[in-house]
Amino acid sequence: MLPSDDAPVTAPSDVERGSGVALWRQIVERIEADIHEGHLAPGTRLPTEMELAERFGVNRHTLRRALATLNEQGLIEATPGRGTFVKEPPIRYPISSRTRFSEIVSGEGRAPSGRLIGSRVEPASAEIATALRLPPGSDVLRIDMLREADGVPITAGSHWYEAERCRDLDLLVAATGSVTRALETLGLGDYRRLETRITARLADEEDRRLLSLPAGRTVMVVEAINGDPQRRPIQFSRARFAADRVQLVVKN
Known part of the structure; x- marks a missing residue:
């Protein structure tokens, strides 16, 4: 030793x-x-x-x-x-109908944390409008977050919501550090995963800065649509995971 x-x-x-x-x-x-x-x-x-x-x-x-x-x-x-x-072993990160960062990280014996790094209202692009079933150009609230386990950055992501339906959600996220708790305050905490798409690419400059990655590292990009019990979309997200810090597990 x-x-x-x-x-x-x-x-x-x-x-x-x-x-x-x-x-x-x-x-x-x-x-x-x-x-x-x-x-x-x-x-x-x-x-x-x-x-x-x-x-x-x-x-x-x-x-x-x-x-x-x-x-x-x-x-x-x-x-x-x-x-x-x-190095800690990769976090086993199940993707199922109910995917919650804090619960997953806590279940691995690690301390989860999250912080708001930016928010704004913007017009929905064609992709985001389709995902949220909104007319193109509708106002959507974008929330950018960084999430960590034991102080180590795990994922940086952007999340879009119908602005009118999720008014002040960014303020709630800033106060709680948790998307789930913020949505619960708005009566939308029982959201479910409707769709997940996973790709991989080299980390760009912003990824390396946010996730503390050296040049040449890979990120897994997870795009997801989450919806309410009636399967009406609530959230479209695009998260970049440090590829060597998580093991994505798709649950059937």
Whole structure:
């Protein structure tokens, strides 16, 4: 196991020079073994680059190469402002007739949270009007949200609602951090999934910023229509999920 932050600096002999195995590769193998053997549990925060470089007796360039390799292997993940952590297993995310982010994340033993990042009333595009069964150009309320599990961004999404039917919904979302609780206040909490479409693409600049993703990562784009018990559409959403943080499960 790697020393704790209070442990003395590891001697340079912790990696073997002249062994024929590159120092960065030895570091990868040591951290890899600690993760697989359970000495470094998912969610564990690693020491800083400087601390690790000192403990392994290498320069920071060598240490960074090792960390980059572990990141590419999906074993660790750096989150801006939080540090580098042993990666949590993907969240098992069932998509069924009743799909609720907070319930799913809580069921995985993680702490869900959400925050409003923008809202506005705009004319419905042809796609959104069709999804919500409205005349093209009708006023729709757009709500943009970021949702996290244990402080790690999982999905960023845009959600559209008939403006007149869902008046002040954005204010309720801002107050509660939850779309479900906000819709319950309007008497629309018993919504059901009517349709789901799933595609994948490379994360663009906005995805990388919101989801704290490095360049080259993939997002899964989930477009969904949710409706009331009479199957009248309430919401059309387009959410981008960090592909390596969730496992989408389609329930029959």
